Amino acid sequence: MVNWLDTAVFYQIYPQSFCDTNADGIGDFNGIIQKLDYIRSVGCTAIWMNPCFDSPFGDAGYDVSDYYLAAPRYGTNDDLKRLFKEAHARGMHVLLDLVPGHTSIEHRWFRESMKAEKNEFTDRYVWTDSVWEEPDGMANIRGISSRDGSCAVNFFSHQPALNYGFYKPDPKKKWQQAPTDPGPQATLEAMKDVMRFWPGMGADGFRVDMAGSLVKNDPDGKGTIALWQNVRAFLDEEFPDAALVSEWGEPDKSLLGGFHMDFLLHFGPSHYNDLFRCAEPFFSERGKGDASEFVKKYMESRKKAGKNGLICIPSGNHDMDRLARSIEKDSLKIAFAFLMTMPGAPFIYYGDEIGMRYVEGLSSVEGGYNRTGSRSPMQWDSSTNAGFSAAPSKKLYIPIDPMPDRPTVEAQQNDGESLLNEVRRLIAVRQSHTALRSRGDIEFIYAEKNAYPLAYIRSDNDERLLCIINPAGHEAEFPYAIKPKYKVYSIGGEAYFVGKSVRVPEKFAGIYGV
Ligand code: NOJ
Numbered sequence: 001m002v003n004w005l006d007t008a009v010f011y012q013i014y015p016q017s018f019c020d021t022n023a024d025g026i027g028d029f030n031g032i033i034q035k036l037d038y039i040r041s042v043g044c045t046a047i048w049m050n051p052c053f054d055s056p057f058g059d060a061g062y063d064v065s066d067y068y069l070a071a072p073r074y075g076t077n078d079d080l081k082r083l084f085k086e087a088h089a090r091g092m093h094v095l096l097d098l099v100p101g102h103t104s105i106e107h108r109w110f111r112e113s114m115k116a117e118k119n120e121f122t123d124r125y126v127w128t129d130s131v132w133e134e135p136d137g138m139a140n141i142r143g144i145s146s147r148d149g150s151c152a153v154n155f156f157s158h159q160p161a162l163n164y165g166f167y168k169p170d171p172k173k174k175w176q177q178a179p180t181d182p183g184p185q186a187t188l189e190a191m192k193d194v195m196r197f198w199p200g201m202g203a204d205g206f207r208v209d210m211a212g213s214l215v216k217n218d219p220d221g222k223g224t225i226a227l228w229q230n231v232r233a234f235l236d237e238e239f240p241d242a243a244l245v246s247e248w249g250e251p252d253k254s255l256l257g258g259f260h261m262d263f264l265l266h267f268g269p270s271h272y273n274d275l276f277r278c279a280e281p282f283f284s285e286r287g288k289g290d291a292s293e294f295v296k297k298y299m300e301s302r303k304k305a306g307k308n309g310l311i312c313i314p315s316g317n318h319d320m321d322r323l324a325r326s327i328e329k330d331s332l333k334i335a336f337a338f339l340m341t342m343p344g345a346p347f348i349y350y351g352d353e354i355g356m357r358y359v360e361g362l363s364s365v366e367g368g369y370n371r372t373g374s375r376s377p378m379q380w381d382s383s384t385n386a387g388f389s390a391a392p393s394k395k396l397y398i399p400i401d402p403m404p405d406r407p408t409v410e411a412q413q414n415d416g417e418s419l420l421n422e423v424r425r426l427i428a429v430r431q432s433h434t435a436l437r438s439r440g441d442i443e444f445i446y447a448e449k450n451a452y453p454l455a456y457i458r459s460d461n462d463e464r465l466l467c468i469i470n471p472a473g474h475e476a477e478f479p480y481a482i483k484p485k486y487k488v489y490s491i492g493g494e495a496y497f498v499g500k501s502v503r504v505p506e507k508f509a510g511i512y513g514v
Contacts, residue, residue, distance in 0.1 A: 123183025
């Protein structure tokens, strides 16, 4: 049991774009260290940092070429160690991003595995026995190795799939190995060594990239679940406090595998995009959205995941559009009222707390493609390059949002009405009511098709809190006959508890003890 997770509010840092202290146009570890007090002042107690290891950066670092080396552009291993230490000194924790499913084609393991002569790394990746045979159903790399074979890829074509075996190897295809075969076992041991190294340096655990993708031909995830159980058992023995958060999107599987929390994904069946990112999001003052399908799916997964199954709902991340691309100013505050009152640890994507916008029309940077607009540099103040970097603007890794009214921390810091200060208030409310934190229960009492508001009860042994969320630009009403005992929080006015129903104003969020 990793207790700090129960009260954690995460801040996600894309290290490239957070704070540059050596004027090379790209963020660095020192910059993150300098901004720890700011992150803590928002109310965040933990950090997830995107991959920061040596890489040719064909996919922003999700193409690792050395799992043991911090990317020199961010600093040294010692700088990273110092980041952990400085975070701990402020009562914060740091999760690194582990990419166990694939490496870069430049990783030494892959270069060795491309050789015709058999060696220690021959079975490190998923290779067929002939360049003319492609691994069924999987995109692959072929024609660049002296080895006769095709190598499966896990994501982009330059990300060869590490070999953890096939759940049910096809006996007619000798190249498909079982997870218990020596090759897949050696891969797993190699990845466990990586997972030993960083907690040994002070990391508090990992967000695990594509955690459900490791064992191939494993439709029910049984092989991959068993693999992670093996990992968890080793961590429990050697690093019992190391937290594991999965990018999997199926908490019933990931939590069985030993993950502490699973992300709600913006793709697949979650209906997460109905809330924030579609033509008519629920969190818009137009009031034409629908949260009912999201609620249905969310409650189904919660039930499947069981009592301890925590699902994390992010405000955004480096793979999806900025929250502020499809929802407007006040609606952002209401969206945060929802995010900060849901179970599971909330994750705030850097800059979302000030409403940073998606930067339109950018060319793709480091495999970002349409994701690049969500990865632009953090906007600190009104100085050069929004305070992100002292480099000439042309040298910046990604251009700054060019809009003259771009939001900044400086402008919002002293404005009581700003989004930043609303997020601070909401986190403080969450932290002072255990029912609102990760492990408090949730029961939806009003989540009707195409209707507003959304209402739910968060509860634990101490309290029952009614949360009412109305992003629509019109009043809304729902049936509820219990009079509140006290008010915990509201924005946008007051709720009226009249007879058997509750009426709330437009663009409103409220929390009441009932
Ligand atoms: C998911 C990561 O979040 C994404 O950025 C990356 O491109 C893929 N996994 C591949 O690692």
